[in-house]
Amino acid sequence: MKLQQLKYLLAIVDNGLNITAAAERMYTSQPGVSKQLKLLEEELGMQLFTRKGKSLGNITAAGHQVIERARIIMREADNIRSLASDYYQEEEGSLSIATTHTQARYVLPEIVAEFRKRFPKIGLNLHQGTSEQIADMISSNDIDFAIATGSNDLFGDLMLVPSYRWDRSIVVPKDHELTKLDRKITLQDLAQHPLVTYVFSFGGQSSLKRAFEDQGLEPDVVFTARDADVIKTYVRMGMGVGIVASMAADCSDRKDLAVIDAEGLFPRSTTWIGFRKDAVLRRYMVDFIRLFASHISAHQLDDIQRAGSQVDIDKLFKTADLPIRGACEEGVTAAA
């Protein structure tokens, strides 16, 4: 059994049991991959795949078990390389982050800027997707960090470091009648207008719908998007009242939109940064976490890396201590 055989095995699996595609991905010849697979199966004395004629048909039951172990092995091999890189190539490497649009567009820019200043040679990859897609990416692909909100169940294998909390904001055209209320806005007020907001499958956001239901209200959602910019565009067109994360209610929007704080109307959300508990974090990765979750002390972060599970982490923080990010407050995170 060789590491490369396991690597090829995983490449085959990750390319839909297509050996040719796997070979291309590994920058090697197809017969080589084919042969190594055969050698591995011979050494183990078992079939890892069923064959359909000459093509690979399916993964055998035993094959699944082997693949699972092979992934652990490759992961730890990567970890060893990671450890080593930290010693002689401190400022070289790359950082892949999977996150949602709101984070990528409104929260990360200033953090990324600071990070690039400190580590100019580190390549940064930003992968955008829904919570589900992020969960997929981090479990299969080579993603270092996930940054998202809520939905702890989707990310059970990750260590989640909470960063900040946030509420929703209501976004309407400047002359909208909701701007003329002389009292705090209520859900009843909102229910009387057509709403434009995030798609509900969007991690944790369905709590929005439930907030209405809890008061026996039926919100009139006319349009959903997964992108705050799209929502604001439609609000500008007068299609309805927008409900977005407060971070997405940018200062620049205030020129032609009115932003009403919706604190208290909906449950407060917590955004975190997560990483695989079996991953070795390179120095610049730890620094990124500290940038993103700036209230975390170096000492606490050490504890987290030693913690065995998410539950352990929860004991290390009081959620109430997390900063709250509001609308149009630049530099909150960087300044802390």
Added chain:
Amino acid sequence: MKLQQLKYLLAIVDNGLNITAAAERMYTSQPGVSKQLKLLEEELGMQLFTRKGKSLGNITAAGHQVIERARIIMREADNIRSLASDYYQEEEGSLSIATTHTQARYVLPEIVAEFRKRFPKIGLNLHQGTSEQIADMISSNDIDFAIATGSNDLFGDLMLVPSYRWDRSIVVPKDHELTKLDRKITLQDLAQHPLVTYVFSFGGQSSLKRAFEDQGLEPDVVFTARDADVIKTYVRMGMGVGIVASMAADCSDRKDLAVIDAEGLFPRSTTWIGFRKDAVLRRYMVDFIRLFASHISAHQLDDIQRAGSQVDIDKLFKTADLPIRGACEEGVTAAA
């Protein structure tokens, strides 16, 4: 990075940083091992060991981390081989068990006999030691199972399947005055005689000393051994009153010794069989567990293998349901 380089690395570490010894253990030449270590260090770009002249001095800080990961990798590689063996060599393999004298001498014989009948081709290795030695063996060596009593803290990384509970028995010469009591024996009675019992460091047995202390008694322990046979020998010599595990009070002993049940005098102990949670159990290993912990259903055992931690296992059983092994009751486990 090659699997063999990692294997050599671990061999070097496990042989006290002596490359020559490591090479012998791996049945290969010494320069080969030396060279592979060098290649590995070159590829990683870091020193895994400090050098004292030409010899290896110590493991570097980073080296420790690499070694830790390398162990995981080798373990999973073994697991893959294990999985494979289960498919085409069902009845070949070996089973290494670390346990205490009492188990090896009085409990395991009938189980081993049954196991050998079912799996005549499986090699059986019985390693005997104190709880501490057993803990050492299973964490470093290639031991499949640990069988012991109490001391959960020593075996935190293991999955512990409880098998049975037991009490102590008092062993005295047939005409001893303790045999003439017409009431149940008490700790006070015992405290008035010289005692012969297990060494206290012997896992969980120090609870014996505490039982006396809790009643303000000072036991007069004249002799300790880690071996029930030795204890009984000295009891026969009239050196004192023996306190042994009830399983060790054999039927054959009754010819010249009187056995008094000490149930209730000391806390009841639970004996379990433990295995590494990251180990793949071959079919015959699962069967061994079922032989040893015969009250466990196949379904429960499946659940255990899927469980993530010792805590999860504890939820699967009621300790109160475990059988109690008494003195001189042959075939209890086999018959259940």
Added chain:
DNA sequence: CGCGTTTACGTCGTTCGTAACGATA
């Protein structure tokens, strides 16, 4: 000078890529 490691070198086995072949839809 013994012990242990490294260097040097020849041998042998393995991997890899190219090219040709076989099977499948």
Added chain:
DNA sequence: TATCGTTACGAACGACGTAAACGCG
């Protein structure tokens, strides 16, 4: 016939073992 996997073969590489040199106590 296009796609995908296997077989065949020669070239390059890498691992291994023997023999010898080196450093340290």
